[in-house]
Amino acid sequence: MAFINFVRDYERIARFRLGTFEGMMGPGIVFSLPIIHQIQKIDTRVTVLDIPRQTNITKDNAPLDVDFLVYLRVNLDDAEKAVLEVEDYTSAVVGLATTTLRAVIGDIDLDDVLSQRDRINELIRARLDSETARWGIKVTNVEIREIDPPRDIQEAMNRQMSAERVRRAVVLEADGTKEAAVTVAEGEKQSAILKAEGARQAEILAAEGDQQAAVLRAQGYADALKAIHGVASGVDANTMTLQYVDALKELGAADSTKFVLPLELTKMLGNLGDLTSQDD
Structure with missing residues (x-):
């Protein structure tokens, strides 16, 4: 008596005949005979693995508790590897993700771990994907959920942030004072320039007035001499x-x-x- 297996679009069945792998079957109807065939069903949809919280040591020897999620799926083109190359690919990915996280965190300083979460996610994803490819597994995404430093480190970070805010306030105040002084100096400079320009224009106008007056006086003397000469020539x-x-x-x-x-x-x-x- 044959068994009828209905395989969905997102599923595949690995069928063995007397222990020999025949191939990945589906989607559709897949028959299997008792004793003759052994089957193993594979789900090719994206699966989310919750990696348990663990303590990791940063490059500068700061302990951090980190937990994250790994999104993966079985690659359709290499689905048989998830059956033939690894006994339980889910457990294998969890163990690999744990060691990969420790390796990545151990190469980064505390400040960078706290501020560059996206970069760390991509580093873990790339390393996991390169390792799980031999199992026919594609790691699509990694998301760190929580990064918890110890209490003493958290308090030191809070003090550092407070000092940084004070420093920024002092810098902003100094910049404001500097800009105000520059503005005042610029105004005084422009005022001095305008005053000097006004004095120069006044001197020019006075000199031009004196010149015009001298010309008019000389012209008057010349006209008077001409008149005297005209009268004298008639005597x-x-x-x-x-x-x-x-x-x-x-x-x-x-x-x-x-x-x-x-x-x-x-x-x-x-x-x-x-x-x-x-x-x-």
Whole structure:
């Protein structure tokens, strides 16, 4: 009498004939004969393994309690390895994950373990996947759930974080004071520049005013000289002679008995004699 086995899409059956492996069967209906066939069913869906909490020592000798999850599945192309190469692949993966975690944590300092969880997850996953490939197992993901340092380390970390916050506050305050001083100095610099520029412009304007005033005064003197020259050029010799005669009259009315006459005056008096003789 044959047994009928219904194999789902996510399942495979390893069938042995008198102890000899025949292959992976399914999905669908798989027959097996009593005594002749032995079968072992494999689930190819992703399975989650909860790795028990364990104490690990970091690179700087700090003890940490860590527990994590491993997500794995049987590779369809190599499903027979999960039957032929390992007796219980689940237990094998748990043991391998435990030793892999200790190796990874032992190469990393405490601060990095606490701050680089994603990196540690990927390191564990890559190492597990390379080891379990010979069993036909694919490790798809690793997630650390808890990392618990001892109480004394936790207290030291809290003090360190408090000191770091104080340091950042001091740095921010110093930066603010520095920026304020720079702003004030920049304002004073701009003010001094503006004052100097204003004084320079004032001096330039004053110099330009003095220059224009000097030009105007010189222009006035030049115009006055031109006017005097124009009037003088219109006076003839007879007019000048009469002016000298009037001057002599004023001299004659004075108390002085001796007079010094310029040469030009004697010439004009000679001209005056000529004029009177012409009239006779």
